[in-house]
Amino acid sequence: MAAAAGGWNLAGGQRRQRRRGRAGEEAEGGAVLRRLQEARDDLLSSGFWAASAGAVRTPLAGCAEPPAQCVCYGLGRFSGCPAARHQLAFLLLLLEELRVPPEHCALFDPAFTAQEAAALEHLGLRLLPENEEGKHGIEGSATLFYMVHCGKALYNNLLWRNWSAEALSKMVIIGNSFRGIEERLLSRVLERDYSYIAKVLKGTEEVALPAHPRYLDTFNDTSVHWFPLQKLKGLSPEVWNFVEEPTYQDCEDLEIIRKEDRAEQHSLAATAS
Template structure:
């Protein structure tokens, strides 16, 4: 929040936190797969979609969502300050992880609209790749209808940036971001890697060093060589893009780092601190065909 403004928050009937701005008056354990946070929603339940849900009803809401987003002051600021940077970067693919149950969650729907607006702005020809282990068959069909590609394998974020890649991780667990960095822990690969995710700076501030060493070691190591651009905070739904930043890596500074800096052991996370659904956990879940895309 800027010093010139203060926010007041009210939750509306859709579940959003609405934010209004006014001028400040100046004066002198074991992982529980039912509660894992992967993306913008909690997997409180993994039951099949209700029969009343449909692609048609989703797209009616999605059309309104996209209109709501693109007509906002937030979007105007994004198109002035953030999208041009990404267009100049000449991104050749977008990988979106942890979007959540977009058929049910309005937050996920706004985040989906955002990434497709970005795709249109930078005129990306490649289809956006999506993965979330909690996608239902309805979500898969929705994304395919939007000409997205739903990836089948749970790589836990370990994707190689062998081309200029934007990773879009809306409120995704920090361990997924950490895995992306580990997989691309070479100068030429980091040069191909751009991340929109929870703010690295906030992650470092809000977690003790002992936790970072286990769950976010690569984030900790790269943070000082990262140019972080915060997304605006003036969207009327305060819990959608809060604490989200664009992260670009300063490869000129990284070029000077000693060989020891580039040593990279694959991350191993404590079971009690695990924040995402691993491949092994996903394989053991006894879920109906409607809930997982195998």
């Protein structure tokens, strides 16, 4: 058999070691994909997906255009975490339901391992090249944002980046309940630290995903949010005038990994080595 791309030019021992390493990586990747398929089957057999699909269809019925692309933040370590694996399986079912091609779905989580990144690419999904901190502009395209159990700052940053009635009306967000955020935070804290969430509440429609005993920790407090254009246009003009980028200087519990945090971690690791 012919050598492939010069890969057979290694010495015998090195060649066997490399092949064993590749075989091990492929076996691990295959195991991750098999567990993901099991999670998908579980969602379908439990009835949770069928019930949840109805909640997702509700906003789409009133949308001028269905989502053409998807962005996913904060999925987590799905190779070892069953909850994250079920969330990924749910996302893949969503893409099928909405007929969004996998290559039109981009993901980012600083926790992804190389193995997990390879599994996502095997599924046809794209990885965002850098930490956007949630500041992803839709650039005129109807977009689904899948952000289950993400920090409040990510939602706030996303709203800020797309702060216009026209842009918000083209967005659907599946993530932590905005009503729940409002109920749990003091109003002064919500308005000070997460002002864009506070301002958009009256322009938001929200439907909770159904509760299911098997997924209480996986999808708890998760809702589908959308922003009807007429409701947004009904907000006072002052709501749209303030467009300052959030800084979170006074926020005591910031649930977000910032770009500089990640860069500092890499710098410290390099220094230690």
